[in-house]
Amino acid sequence: MSKDVHGTKVTVEGGTVEGRSREGVVSFLGVPYAAPPFGADRMGPPQPVVPWQGVRDAARMGPTVPKGDYPPAFRRLFPEVEIGGEECLNLLKAGGLPVLVWIHGGSFANGSNSVAACDGSALARSGVVCAAINYRLAAECFLFLDDCLANLGLQDQVTALEWVRDNIAAFGGDPGNVTMAGESAGAMSVATLLAMPSAAGLFARAITQSGAAANTLTAEQGLAVGSLLAEALEVPTTRDAIAAVPQDRLRRAASEVVTEVQLGTAPDKWASLGLRGLSFAPVVDGTVLPVHPLDAARVGAGVPVPLLTGWNRDENRLGLVAVNMLDTVEEFTLLAGAAGTGLGRKRWRSTAPRVPARPPATCSRRSAPTGPTPFRPSSTPKPASPGMPGPPGCTASTTWRRPTTTASARATPPRCRSSSGRRTTTAYGPSSETIPRR
Structure with missing residues (x-):
């Protein structure tokens, strides 16, 4: 087992920090980039780092921001790390030349840079300076009351980027060669930062994984x-x-x-x-975030920044399997969801060729539906994925069918909200459709 080697000191804004060396990677953990957001600074914009005397020990993870638990169904999938202390606006770094700043996910309500997935040691061994940041979560940062204070979590992220610009050279990083990256809510943050004037020029490239720019609130x-x-x-x-x-x-x-x-x-x-699923998220407040990120992109905001983006093919199963909803998704539900996100029936069909399927009657509490299979010329059963078994009692060889919508379901159009907030009515008759299109 490798031992930590202390003795690496670097001077940054606020004072001197001493990191650790392990398996060829020099790490500085829990380095503050802003003042503790408590007391008079609670629920306010991030403030400058409070200087410290002497050498600060940066060999251990810094405090995590206050946050609650994940919803019960997801707690076993995403173990939280809780580290007490007030200097929770901190980051961790590992040495190299190009710089990658990582924003963790967690629905803007959970997560931290202390979870194992944020360890940048592997990239550091390849010659990259990795900085994983904490930022305030949930009501502490995304509470919006139209009182001239908004998007404090995004302001934390901008402050961290400014700290990187001003201090990363001390760790061997190039402040002009910074890539901003994130996953889930972190990816949504990156996409939103592309639309923020205060973030302009703070990073040269962007990576978004499993997160879209559409996840903002009005x-x-x-x-x-x-x-x-x-x-x-x-x-x-x-x-x-x-x-x-x-x-x-x-x-x-x-x-x-x-x-x-x-x-x-x-x-x-x-x-x-609507169907966004996020209660605390970036708000288009007109100042910190002047316009919706997609609208900003349409007029060229962020164009000078190359963007690498990606998703996993079946990642939405995470939200269906954990809460035992995989066998409840029908055409009716999917079309209502499409209306809520501004997708029309035809556009939904082209963007979602595979419909999560319902198991046969032997593996479901309800009877298997009858009738034609929607959006598929043949109703031939498809085998279940070996990596994604069905409900209890089903095996990997169980056959799954696409769901059908009964006549009674078709007869009752739902009331949905479009992404613009307008209420819309969708009719499922043979040829009628009033789903709004962008």
Whole structure:
């Protein structure tokens, strides 16, 4: 087993830090890039680093930001790391020349740079300086009350990028050769940073994995979330009142909001969010984020920055399997979802050639549907994927059929919200369709 070797010192904004060397990689952990966001600075813009005296030990992970638990169905899939302390706006680095700044995922409500997936040692061995950052989460950063303070988590990320620009050379990195990368909410952050004037020039390339620029909230949606959160806390809908709530209580209330939205346990309550599944997210506030990221892209914002983007083919199964919903998805559900995201029936068909299938009657509590198979000329059963078994009692050789929509289901058009917030009606008759198209 390799031993950590101490003795590597670097001077950065705030003072001197001492890292560790392990298996040829020099790491500096828990280095603050902003002041602790507590006390008078709680729920406010990030403030400059507080200088320290002497040499700061950077051989251990720094504190994580306050956050609640994942919804119950996902907790065993995403183990959280909790490290106490106030200097939670920190980053970790490993040495090289090109620089990669990593933003973790977690639905803007969970995660940290301390989880194993954020360890950049492998890239560092290839000659890359890796900086994985923490940023404030949930209500502590994405609470929107239209009070001239918005998107504090994005402001944290910009502050971290500015710190990298000003300090990364001390670690052997090139401040002019920075790639911004993230996964899930981290990828959504990267896509949003491309549209933010305050982030312009802070990175030269961008990588987004499993996250889209469309995952933002309108000001009206942000206000609705803030109002309902204040109602749950039984306090006035003001920043001062919510900031005065003890941190543990606010964290629990925010976690309950995330669970309700992601698992759909209170659909009427959160109808204003449509099908986004995110209660705390970047808000198009007109200042920090002047326009929607997609609108910014259409007029050329971020064009000088090359973008590498990608998804996993079946990644949406994560949200279906964990909550035992894989066998409930029907054409009716998919088309309602398509309407909610602004996709028409024809566009949905072209972008989603494979429909998650329902198991046969022997493996389902309900009877297998009958009738023609939608969007497929043949109703020949498809074998289940060996890597994705069906519900309990099914095996990898179980046959799965695409779901069908019965006449009674077709007769009742749903009421959906388009991405612009307009309510739309979808009819499923033989040739009628009123799903709005972009």
